[in-house]
Amino acid sequence: MNSFLEFFSFADPNIRYVVFGSILLTGSSAIVGSFTFLKKKALVGDAVAHAVLPGVCLSFILYGEKNPIILILGAFLTGWVSLLLIDYISAKSKIKEDTAIGLILSVFFGIGIFMLTIIQKSGNAAQSGLDQFLFGKAASLVGTDLIAFTIIALILICTVSLLFKEFTIAAFDKEFAATLGLPIKAIELILTTLTVLAVVVGIQAVGVVLMAAMLITPAAAARFWTEKIQTMVWLAAIFGSFSGLTGAYISYIAPSMPTGPWIVIVVSTIAFISFFMAPRKGIFYRVRNQKKIKRQINDENILKALYQLGEQEKSFFEKRTVEEILQKRIFDPAKLKAGLKRLKRQGYLRNKNGHWSFTRAGRDKGQRTVKLHRLWELYLTQYLRIAPDHVHDDADTIEHILTPELEARLEKLLDYPTVDPHSSEIPYR
Amino acid sequence: MNALQIIIAGSLVAISCGLLGCFLILRKMAMVGDAISHAVLPGIVIAFMLTGSRDSVTMLLGAGVIGVLTTFLIEFFHTKGKLQTDASIGVTFTWLFAIGVILISVFAGKVDLDQECVLYGEIAYVPLDLWITDTGTIMGPRVIYISASVLVILLLFIGFGYKELFLTTFDPAYASAIGISTITWHYLLMGAVSLTTVASFEAVGAILVVALLIAPPATAYLLVDDFKKMLILTSVLGVIVSVCGYYLAAWLDGSIAGAMAAVSGFFFGVAFIYNRLMVKKSSKVKPSKTAI
Numbered sequence: 210m211n212s213f214l215e216f217f218s219f220a221d222p223n224i225r226y227v228v229f230g231s232i233l234l235t236g237s238s239a240i241v242g243s244f245t246f247l248k249k250k251a252l253v254g255d256a257v258a259h260a261v262l263p264g265v266c267l268s269f270i271l272y273g274e275k276n277p278i279i280l281i282l283g284a285f286l287t288g289w290v291s292l293l294l295i296d297y298i299s300a301k302s303k304i305k306e307d308t309a310i311g312l313i314l315s316v317f318f319g320i321g322i323f324m325l326t327i328i329q330k331s332g333n334a335a336q337s338g339l340d341q342f343l344f345g346k347a348a349s350l351v352g353t354d355l356i357a358f359t360i361i362a363l364i365l366i367c368t369v370s371l372l373f374k375e376f377t378i379a380a381f382d383k384e385f386a387a388t389l390g391l392p393i394k395a396i397e398l399i400l401t402t403l404t405v406l407a408v409v410v411g412i413q414a415v416g417v418v419l420m421a422a423m424l425i426t427p428a429a430a431a432r433f434w435t436e437k438i439q440t441m442v443w444l445a446a447i448f449g450s451f452s453g454l455t456g457a458y459i460s461y462i463a464p465s466m467p468t469g470p471w472i473v474i475v476v477s478t479i480a481f482i483s484f485f486m487a488p489r490k491g492i493f494y495r496v497r498n499q500k501k502i503k504r505q506i507n508d509e510n511i512l513k514a515l516y517q518l519g520e521q522e523k524s525f526f527e528k529r530t531v532e533e534i535l536q537k538r539i540f541d542p543a544k545l546k547a548g549l550k551r552l553k554r555q556g557y558l559r560n561k562n563g564h565w566s567f568t569r570a571g572r573d574k575g576q577r578t579v580k581l582h583r584l585w586e587l588y589l590t591q592y593l594r595i596a597p598d599h600v601h602d603d604a605d606t607i608e609h610i611l612t613p614e615l616e617a618r619l620e621k622l623l624d625y626p627t628v629d630p631h632s633s634e635i636p637y638r
Numbered sequence: 639m640n641a642l643q644i645i646i647a648g649s650l651v652a653i654s655c656g657l658l659g660c661f662l663i664l665r666k667m668a669m670v671g672d673a674i675s676h677a678v679l680p681g682i683v684i685a686f687m688l689t690g691s692r693d694s695v696t697m698l699l700g701a702g703v704i705g706v707l708t709t710f711l712i713e714f715f716h717t718k719g720k721l722q723t724d725a726s727i728g729v730t731f732t733w734l735f736a737i738g739v740i741l742i743s744v745f746a747g748k749v750d751l752d753q754e755c756v757l758y759g760e761i762a763y764v765p766l767d768l769w770i771t772d773t774g775t776i777m778g779p780r781v782i783y784i785s786a787s788v789l790v791i792l793l794l795f796i797g798f799g800y801k802e803l804f805l806t807t808f809d810p811a812y813a814s815a816i817g818i819s820t821i822t823w824h825y826l827l828m829g830a831v832s833l834t835t836v837a838s839f840e841a842v843g844a845i846l847v848v849a850l851l852i853a854p855p856a857t858a859y860l861l862v863d864d865f866k867k868m869l870i871l872t873s874v875l876g877v878i879v880s881v882c883g884y885y886l887a888a889w890l891d892g893s894i895a896g897a898m899a900a901v902s903g904f905f906f907g908v909a910f911i912y913n914r915l916m917v918k919k920s921s922k923v924k925p926s927k928t929a930i
Contacts, residue, residue: 251724252669259845302913304663308856311668312906315849319899322846326893418676418845419739422732429725467743470736477733484719492718 212462222352224461227468230350230358231453234414235423235472237362239449240369241407242424243431243442244400247380251425252307253292256314257408258420260291262321265342266328275338277357281409284342288405291317318417345416345469354413361410365403369442376400377438414453415469422473423449430480433487452476506609507540508548509578512557513608514538515567516575520634525572528564576636577616581608583629584619590630591623597630640765643779645884647764648898650785651838652876654792655850656858658831660869663855664807669724670709672848673731674828675835677708679738679844682836687745698836705832706825708734735844759843759895781841788837795830796869803827804865842895849899854879857902857909875905 219225245254261284268283269275291313298313299306325339338346350358369376378386379396386393404424412420431444456472485492514537519525531545540548549565552558557571567575585604589595611619629635662671681704685697708730715726761781769780796803805813806823814820831851838847858871883898890897 246722246725249722249724251722251728255672255728298910302860302910304856304859305666305668307666308663308668308852311672311848311852312856312903314672315845315851316853316899316903316906318845319849319896319903321896323887323890323892323896323900326896327890330891418735419732421728422736425725425728426732429721429729432721433719465743467739470739470743473732473736474740477729477736480729484715484721490720495718495720 213458216458216461224457226350226352226355227461228454228457230355231414231457231468231472232450233355233358233362233453234411235427235449235453235456235476236446237365238407238411238420238423239427239445240442241365241400241403243428243438243445244369244376244380245404246425246428246432247438248400251428252310252421253295254404254408254424255421256291256295256310256317257288257405258412258417259314259321260317261285261288261405261409261412262342262417263287263317263324264321265339266321266324269328269339270324277353280342281357284409284412285405287317288408289401292401292405342412343417344467345412345414345419350414358410361406365407368399368403372396372399373439373442415472419469419473422476426473426476426480427452430476430483433483433490448476448479452479502609504548504551507544508552509574509609510538511540511545511548511552512567512571512575513578513582514540515558515565516572516579519567519572519575520579526567528561528566530564534565573638576638578608580636581611581616583633583635584616584623584626585611586629586631587623587626587635588619600630641884641888643765643782644761644894645880647779647781647785647841648761648880648884648894649877650782650789651841651847652850652854652880652898653873654785654789654834655838655847656854656872656876657792657796657869658827658834659851659855660858660865660872661803661807661827662831663852663859664865668852669727670712670828671831671835671851673712673727674705674708674831675844675847675851676731677734678705678832678836678839679735680704680741682839683738683741683745687741698833701836702829702832704734705835706829708832709825709828759839759841759846761841761894764841784837785841788834792830792834795826799823799826808865842898846895846899849902850876850879853899853902853906857906860906860909860913875902879905 215221216224219228242251242254245251264283264285264287265280266283267287268279272279295306295309295313298304298309304312325343328339375386375391375396378389378391379393379400383393386396407424408420411423415423427445427448428441430448431441434444435441452472452475455475456468459471459475460466460468483491488494511534514534515529516525518529518533518537519527531542531549534540534545535542549558549560552571553560553565557568557574559566559568582604585607586597586600589600589603590597625637626635659668659671662668678701681701682697685700688700689696711730712723712726715721715730716723719726721729764779764781767780768776769778769783770776802813802818802823805816805818806820810820813823835844835847838850842850854872854875855868857875858868862868862871879898879902882901884894886892886901887894887897
C-alpha cells in the first residue's frame with residue numbers, strides 16, 4: 210500500500226517521467242491506431258515498427274553518435290519507405306498484401322539487425338543503448354525524452370482532432386470521400402505519416418515486436434463497446450493510457466519486470482474482457498442470443514406441429530402424446546422435452562399424465578406461425594415465381610422472423626388469401 | 639569446417655521454412671506464419687523450464703501445441719467475435735510474445751535464453767553446441783541434427799499429404815466436396831509451421847524466421863507458374879541465401895541471420911524488377927497474359 214501511495218503521489222521526478230511518458234506514448238498510438246484499425250490495415254503498424262531499425266542504425270553509422278533527433282529522422286525515413294514498398298509490391302505484382310507486409314517487415318528488420326551487430330562489434334562506445342529500440346526503455350525515460358514525446362504526442366493529437374472528419378470518411382468510404390472533393394491521397398498520406406511518427410516514438414517505450422499491440426489492441430477492444438467512431442477513439446485512448454499507467458506501476462513495484470510487456474499484458478487483458486463481456490458485440494452475448502433464437506425456433510415449431518395435428522382432426526384442444534408430435538415433425542427428443550416444459554411454464558400448453566394440450570394462447574401462437582409460413586409460401590410463388598415445391602424450406606426459416614408489421618403488409622399485398630400454394634387453408638383469427 | 643556447419647544448418651532451416659512458406663503465401667496466411675513464430679515463445683520458455691534443456695522433444699511438442707493454439711485463437715476471435723482478421727492476428731501474437739518476454743525476465747537465472755537470441759538467434763554458435771552421447775562420443779553440432787530431422791518430417795508430411803495440401807490450398811471447395819477436411823489440413827499445416835519455427839528458433843530467432851518463411855517463396859512465386867517448380871526453386875534459393883548470407887556476414891562481421899534475411903530480400907528485389915521488366919516488355923508486344 211505504501212508503494213502505491215508513493216507511486217501515485219508522483220513525488221519522485223523519475224516516476225513522473227516514466228508515468229507521463231508511458232501514458233503519452235500509449236495514448237497517442239492508440240488514437241492513431243484506431244484509424245489504421247478501421248482501414249483494416251492494422252498489421253501495417255507492425256511492419257513499420259520493424260522497419261525503423263535499419264533507419265536508426267543507418268543514421269548512427271552516418272552521424273557517429275546517438276543524437277535522438279537524427280535517430281528519429283532515420284527511423285522515420287525507413288519506416289516511410291517500408292510502407293511505400295508494401296503498397297508498390299502489392300499493387301504491381303501478383304504478391305498479396307499480407308505477403309508483402311511480412312516480406313518487408315522481416316527483410317527490413319534483418320537488415321537492421323545486420324547493421325546493429327556490425328555497429329556493436331565496431332567497438333564504438335557510443336553505440337550502447339541503441340538496442341533500446343529493440344526492447345523499449347519505458348522504465349528509464351528521462352526529462353529530455355519526455356519533452357520530445359510530449360511534442361510528438363501533441364502533434365499527433367492536434368492533427369487527428371483537426372482532421373477527424375476527413376480521417377473517418379477516408380477510413381470508411383474512399384469513393385464517397387472522393388466525390389465530396391476531399392483530397393483523399395493527401396489525407397492518406399497524413400495518416401501514414403502519423404502512423405510512422407507514432408511508431409517511431411512508441412517503439413522506444415515498448416520495443417519493436419510489441420509496438421503492434423499499442424496500435425491495434427486498444428482500438429480492437431474499444432470497437433466492441435460502441436458503434437460511434439468518436440467514442441471508440443476516446444475509449445481506445447483511455448484503454449491505452451490506463452495500460453501505460455498500470456505497466457509503469459507494475460515495473461515500479463517489481464523493478465526486474467520489463468515495462469513494455471506488462472503494458473501489453475494489461476491492454477490485452479482489457480481487450481479479452483471486451484471480446485467476451487461487451488454488451489451486444491461480445492462473444493458471450495452473441496452465443497446467448499443465438500441460443501435464445503434457437504430456443505424460440507424450436508418452441509414455435511412444437512406449437513406449429515401441435516396446430517397441424519389439430520388441423521387434421523379439426524380439434525385443436527385434444528390431448529397429444531410426445532410420440533404423436535414426433536410423428537408430425539422430427540425433433541431432437543431432448544430438445545422437444547425441454548421445449549414442452551418451457552411452453553407449459555409460459556402458459557401456452559397444459560400437461561396431464563404425459564399428455565399435452567393447447568391453451569388458448571398456445572393455439573393462437575401456433576396458428577400465427579402456420580399462417581406466416583403459408584403466407585410466405587404464397588408470396589414466393591406469386592411474386593418471385595418460385596415453384597410451389599421449392600418454397601417450404603425458406604418459409605420454415607422466415608416464419609420465426611416476420612414481424613406483425615410485415616405480416617400485415619403481406620396480407621394486404623396478397624389480398625387476404627385463403628389458401629396457400631399447396632391448397633392448405635391459411636388460418637385467420 | 640565451422641563455416642560449412644553453419645551453412646548446412648542455415649540451409650536446412652531455410653529449406654524447411656521455404657517449403658512451408660510456399661503454402662502460407664498462397665493461402666494468404668503469411669502473417670499467420672509471422673504470428674506463430676512470435677507466439678511460440680512462451681511455449682519454448684515453459685518447456686525449457688520444465689525439462690531444463692533445449693533439445694527435448696517436449697519442447698518441440700509444447701511449442702507446437704502453442705502454435706496451433708495461436709491459430710485457433712485467431713480463428714476464434716475472428717469467427718465468434720467478428721473481429722477483423724488483421725486485428726485478431728495482431729492482438730493474439732503480441733499478447734503471447736509479451737507473456738514469453740515476461741517469463742524470460744522472471745526466470746532469468748534459470749533459463750538460458752536472452753531477448754537478443756529470441757529476436758535474431760545465434761547461428762554462429764552452431765559449431766560450439768555439440769551433441770555428445772552418453773558414452774562420450776561427439777556426434778557434431780546439435781542444431782544440424784534437429785533441423786535435419788525437422789526437414790525429414792516435413793518432407794514426409796508434404797510428400798504424403800501433397801494432394802490434400804495442394805487441393806485445400808488452391809480449391810478448398812473442391813477439396814471438401816471430395817471429402818478432404820480443410821480444417822484438419824489447416825491445423826496440420828499450422829502445426830508444421832510451429833514445429834519448424836521452434837526448431838529454427840535458436841538458429842535464426844523469431845523474426846528472421848519470418849524472412850525465410852516468406853522471402854524465398856515470394857521470390858519463386860514471381861518467377862515460376864508451376865507449384866512443384868515453385869517448391870524446388872524455393873529450396874534452391876534457401877541454400878543460396880544461406881551461403882551468401884554467411885559470407886556477407888563474415889565479410890562485414892555482422893549477424894549471420896540478419897545477413898541471410900538481407901540477402902533473401904535482395905533476391906526478391908531482383909526477381910521483382912525482372913518481373914516488372916518482363917510485364918512491361920510483354921505488354922508492349924501483346925496484351926499481358928494473366929498470371930495464376
